[in-house]
Amino acid sequence: MTVSEHRLDGAALRELVDGRWAGVRDELRGFLRGEPFVPVAGIGTDAHRQRVLRQLRELATTSVPGHGFPREHGGSGDAGAAIVAFEMLVCDLSLMVKVGVQWGLFGGAVHALGTQRHHAEYLPPLMSLELLGCFAMTETGHGSDVQRIRTTADYDTDTEEFVVHTPDEAARKDYIGNAARDGRMAVVFAQLSSCGQSHGVHAILVPIRDSEDRPQPGVRIEDCGPKGGLNGVDNGRLWFDRVRVPRTALLNRYGDVAPDGSYTSPITNPNRRFFTMLGTLVRGRISVAGGAGSASKAALDIAVRYGDTRRQFPRPDTGEEVVLLDYLSHQRRLLPALARTYALHFAQEELVTTLHDSAVGERPLDEHGQRELEARAAGIKAMATWHASETIQTCREACGGAGYLAENRLTELRADTDVFTTFEGDNTVLLQLTARALLTHYRDAFGDLDPLAMARFVTGRFVGALIERTAARSLIERLVSASPRRDEGEDLHDRGWQLRLLEDRERHIVEGLARRLRRADSSGPEAFDVVNGAQDHLVHAGRAHIERIALEAFLAAIDRCSDPDTAAVLERVCDLYALSAVESDRAWFLEHERLAPPRAKAVTQSVNELCRELRPHAVSLTAGFGLPDEWLAAPIALGAERQRQHSREG
Incomplete structure (x- = not known):
């Protein structure tokens, strides 16, 4: 049975995507409706600020403000709910950021850095908006x-x-x-x-x-x-x-x-005191990553709906105009981005769960675990916000002139998320932070072994020693162990092969980086030049790490899926994510002889095939994000829905 023959169950997909905090998502889907929250195009700065403040005051009447604060001061003590609620405010990203400033940054700093006297005096009024802060x-x-x-x-x-x-x-x-x-x-x-x-x-x-x-x-x-x-x-x-x-x-x-x-x-x-203080504010970076993910989802939902109905150029055999999304080039624009959005969504979900469980004391983090959380938050924030910028621009172009109209929201989403790549930390700096954490783990695991001893020690043990364990790790190890140790003749959809390839890339990049930076451990004047000369290498290491953990998070999510047909479709979406990630870094895999040229060409062919296979499910996959039509507010998307309804009635 091909993936196009599988029936994707919308309810099962929504259940999986909504995850642990589905109740928070549903509450906001119900609340953020009507005139106060429907997106408005072309509004002036003063009017927009007034509107967002009114929206903020409306939100203050709900459970949203209290999620991130302790029960003894009127909150619910649910850190995960606070981040998920922030993600859901995609109806207006200015509102999303305003919420982040008031209850995330200002309130979060009072809570995380203050003591009981500050909590008692300031948390209740800042939750109610009696006190607005910076x-x-x-x-x-x-x-x-x-x-x-x-x-x-x-x-x-x-x-x-x-x-x-x-x-x-x-x-x-x-x-x-x-x-x-x-x-x-x-x-x-x-x-x-x-x-x-x-x-x-x-x-x-x-x-x-x-x-x-x-x-x-x-x-x-x-x-x-x-x-x-x-x-x-x-x-x-x-x-x-x-x-x-x-x-x-x-x-x-x-x-x-x-x-x-x-x-x-x-x-x-x-x-240590300084970095501990900053570490308590990690929720901000995690929230920004989630907000960027929501913007990517909204843009894809608009562009895929439009591409599913807009027709252009006739077929030579029938003369009927072809739907845009039936063109491979259009699928290539949107579907790999859709696959990566799913992967980053599930990586974000694991990150939020780790933060929440630590905050409420279910799974406290030691110093090593806290460093891992901060490094992962930095990396996912960087990758998710860059992905949002690239994806929204691609969606705008895929919608042609219609995508350039302010009423269709894509230009607004692009403008509003542009700064996400630099606030809460410049992305290039954050990926270097992620890579430095990997190097710290590397030194902890391998110390000062000589090159030959290191090579012997690393073989087969790098992932277990350097890469932290995740909820997916036991599943990953089973998949890798079950996969035959072949390369050139192996099925590109073999999950063990995909996992080994991304793990091997990460291992190789980090090992090479450790060798380059060994001289920088000294206090000599050349230390800065050594590190400065390796910054591109640091960024590449951070990217490789996040792409690998996103694949693992995606697989863990599929393993939780309650419907076999939906899981089968998601398996192919996961293949598309993994192989498009390999394709985008094809030069590295070729240069380092991880792929022979024929194999690299086969990866591209497989990405094309996966796009064609997943095309019938594209609209359902974007619907799985659960964004109400009112939040999209794009006539080209809503028009697509009306056209589909008309077609069904006809």
Whole structure:
């Protein structure tokens, strides 16, 4: 039986895609309806900001604000639900980001970095929107390099106050959501000092507006103005001219200053303390990855529906015009992107589950596990946001001039997600962070073995020692073990072969990277040049790692599918993901003799065949994302549905 003959069960697919937090998804599908939430094209900046604030206030009446906060302060303590709720706000990405600023970044910082006194005083009003706030980390001169931000917070023992100051223009807080219009308080990251000693970056609560919405004394606020997208979010700039706040404004979970100025911390090492503080905010990166995934899904749903009805050029035999999605070139544009969207969705789901289970104490993470979570979050955020940019642009082009009309949302989705590739961390930097974590695991596993001993030790053991175990790992090991150890004659759809190929690429890249960077372990002046010269290698390692874990997550999801026919279709979608990933890095596989030229050509042929096989299921696969028509609000997509209905009735 070919995959086109399998019946894809929509309910089973929805159950699988909705996953553990299906109830949260359904709640928002029901709530985000009607005029307050239907997307509106061409709205001006001021009107858009007002509209998004109204939407935020509507959401504040639901369970959404409380998901990420503890029960004792009115929340539900459900970290996973908080991220999934964020993902679902694709009806307007400005609303999505506004929610992320208020309850994710501002509220999340108070919760993660503050102590009981901060929780009791600030969590209830920030959940209810009695207090709107900002997350003021990024500076004009220091974006990704947070450890060297220049805003200062000096403790004055005479008044028991911190003096928050912007020493120069490079230290102004830039691109701060909620700052330009709505925020009244900011979590300000600054270099903390007391009694003449520097204690590194800490977070302090600083009021920026009074009850009449006027800037507080010493606080200067400037609107960033119109942006390339997300104009419903009021991004602004902040300067502080020796602004005084009480000692208790310090979010003091990881570092505190006593009335006499003495500093204490449960973490004595300053570097470890800094990275521990940032690690508690990992939810932001995970949320951005999920939001980017939702935007990819919306764009694909629009483009696939349109391609399923739009006709162009007649067949020579019948004279009937051909549906766009029946052209292989059109399938090639959309279906590999659809397959990768599914793979990244399931990788995201595993990531959210890991974070949630750790947050609620079901599966606490040790220091090693926390590093793995942060590295995976960085990598998936990078890959998901780049994928969104590429996919939405492809969908726009696939819809021709219709895709360029604002009413069809694709240009808006493209503009709104563009910045996702750089906020919560520049993607190139994040993939390097992921690769550095792989190198740390590598050194932990293999130490300083000489090359010959390392080669013997690595064989057959790299994945078990270096690559962390996932929910899919036992299934993966079974598939690899069951696969015959052939290469050139092996079926390209053999799952064990696909897994070994991606694992082998990751192993080879990381081993080569470890050899290149061995000289950088010294403190000599050449260390920087060695690392700088290997940055392309670091990024490639991060990509290879995320592509491999996305394949494993996809397979684990298929294993959970309740309907055999639906699982059979998803097996082919997974094949398309794996083989298109190999095809996109075909040069590496050829250069490193993992594929012979005839085999590489066969991969391309197989991708073509899979596109043709999956074409009948394309619309059903996008429907599996569960995005209501009101959220798409694209006439070309809704028109496609009406045309299909008319065809069925006829």
